[in-house]
Amino acid sequence: MFQSERRERHREAVESLLSTGAAYLCDADNRPVAGTALRPGLAARFRMPAGRTVTFTDLVRGEVSFASDDLEDFVVWRSAGAATFLLANAVDDVDMGVTHAIRGEDLLSGVPKVILLLEALGVEPPVYAHLPLLVNAARKKLSKRRDDVSLGDYRARGYLPEAMANHLALLGWGPADDVEIRPMSEIVEQFRLADVNRAPAFFDTKKLEHFNGVYIRALSTEEYLRRSGPWLGERATWPPERTRPEVLEALAPVVQEKVRTLGDIGRYVDWLFLEDPPEDADSWKKAMGSEQAPAVLDDAIATYAEAGWTPEAAHAAALALAERHGLKLGKAQAPIRVALTGRTVGPPLFESMVLLDRAEVLRRLRNARARLGASR
Structure with missing residues (x-):
C-alpha cells in the first residue's frame, strides 16, 4: 500500500534514469525502444555498466565484490505502469533516511544492483549487514510452508514475548560472557553487528521452550496467573463453572515450576475441574x-x-x-x-x-x- 501511494515518486526516479541514459525503454520482447518518455505498454530497464567491480563492506560478511559483467540489465519500471520492488525499495529507503539496510543473506546478491542504481541517481547507498539465514533441525532454510514460523501460533501455545525475543536475539549472535537468558536492555547494550556469525542460525525449538520455562518461573505468582488466564478460561477443557480460583492459586507455585509453556498448564490442573480424570x-x-x-x-x-x-x-x-x-x-x-x-x-x-x-x-x-x- 505504501509503495503504491508513492508511484509518482518512483516514476520520477525512473524518468531521471532514462534522461541520463542509465535506463532505457523496452517492449514486451525486451527489445530496446527509442525515447525517454514512459508510456503504456513499455517497460524500463536499468543499463548495467560494463567492466565494473562493485565492492562494498558488509558489517557481517566483510568486503564483498561483484563483477557487473556477471549481472544483466534489470527492470525498474513495468509495462503495467508501476515500479519494481527493487527500484521502489531503494528510492523509499533514501527518502526515509535509512542509514543501515539489515536483512537476510539471501538478499546479498541484489546489493550491487541497488548500489549502481543509487549511484546513477546521485545518492550514497546505506551501510549493509546481511544476517545468516535461519534453518530448522534438518539444517534447511526455515519455510512458512513447512516449518512452524508464525509468532501468532507460538503466542497461542503460551510462549512469552520476552522469551521469544531473547531467543531470536541469539540467533547468529551471542554475548561475550555467554549468559544467554538476560533482559533485552542488556542484549541491546551488548549487541554489535560485527559480532554476528556468518553461519546459518539454527532455530532450536527445544532451546526456545527452555527459555520460556525460565521466563515463566521468573514471573510473580500474580503475574503468572494473569498471563495464564486464557488457558484457564476460554481455552480450558473443563466447564468454566467448575473452575475454582482458590485451587488454581494454591497450585500456582508448583505448576509454575513445571510448565514450559502457558499452554501446558491445562494438563497439570484439568483433572481437578473435570468430572472424571482425563483418559491416557x-x-x-x-x-x-x-x-x-x-x-x-x-x-x-x-x-x-x-x-x-x-x-x-x-x-x-x-x-x-x-x-x-x-x-x-x-x-x-x-x-x-x-x-x-x-x-x-x-x-x-x-x-x-x-x-x-x-x-x-x-x-x-x-x-x-x-x-x-x-x-x-
Whole structure:
C-alpha cells in the first residue's frame, strides 16, 4: 500500500534514469525502444555498466565484490505502469533516511544492483549487514510452508514475548560472557553487528521452550496467573463453572515450576475441574500394569478414608502404604496418581490431591479399582 501511494515518486526516479541514459525503454520482447518518455505498454530497464567491480563492506560478511559483467540489465519500471520492488525499495529507503539496510543473506546478491542504481541517481547507498539465514533441525532454510514460523501460533501455545525475543536475539549472535537468558536492555547494550556469525542460525525449538520455562518461573505468582488466564478460561477443557480460583492459586507455585509453556498448564490442573480424570491409555498401562496395582488401590481406598487431609498426612500415609507392599514410594503412588489425575506426570501428588474433597478422591480410587478388576 505504501509503495503504491508513492508511484509518482518512483516514476520520477525512473524518468531521471532514462534522461541520463542509465535506463532505457523496452517492449514486451525486451527489445530496446527509442525515447525517454514512459508510456503504456513499455517497460524500463536499468543499463548495467560494463567492466565494473562493485565492492562494498558488509558489517557481517566483510568486503564483498561483484563483477557487473556477471549481472544483466534489470527492470525498474513495468509495462503495467508501476515500479519494481527493487527500484521502489531503494528510492523509499533514501527518502526515509535509512542509514543501515539489515536483512537476510539471501538478499546479498541484489546489493550491487541497488548500489549502481543509487549511484546513477546521485545518492550514497546505506551501510549493509546481511544476517545468516535461519534453518530448522534438518539444517534447511526455515519455510512458512513447512516449518512452524508464525509468532501468532507460538503466542497461542503460551510462549512469552520476552522469551521469544531473547531467543531470536541469539540467533547468529551471542554475548561475550555467554549468559544467554538476560533482559533485552542488556542484549541491546551488548549487541554489535560485527559480532554476528556468518553461519546459518539454527532455530532450536527445544532451546526456545527452555527459555520460556525460565521466563515463566521468573514471573510473580500474580503475574503468572494473569498471563495464564486464557488457558484457564476460554481455552480450558473443563466447564468454566467448575473452575475454582482458590485451587488454581494454591497450585500456582508448583505448576509454575513445571510448565514450559502457558499452554501446558491445562494438563497439570484439568483433572481437578473435570468430572472424571482425563483418559491416557499409556499412563493407565504403565501405572496399572503391575501385579501390585490392585492391592495398592485397595489399600489406598482404606488408607485415605481415615488419613488426615493435609499434604503431610497424605504423604506419610503413602510412605506407610509403600512399606506395607515392599515398594518404593514412586511405584506405590503411580496407581494412585493415575486414578486421580489420569496421567503419570503432573503436579506434586499430595499437595494437589488434598485440594479435592476426600469423597471425590475415594470415588476416583474406587472407579479405577473397579475398572482394573473388570480388565483382568
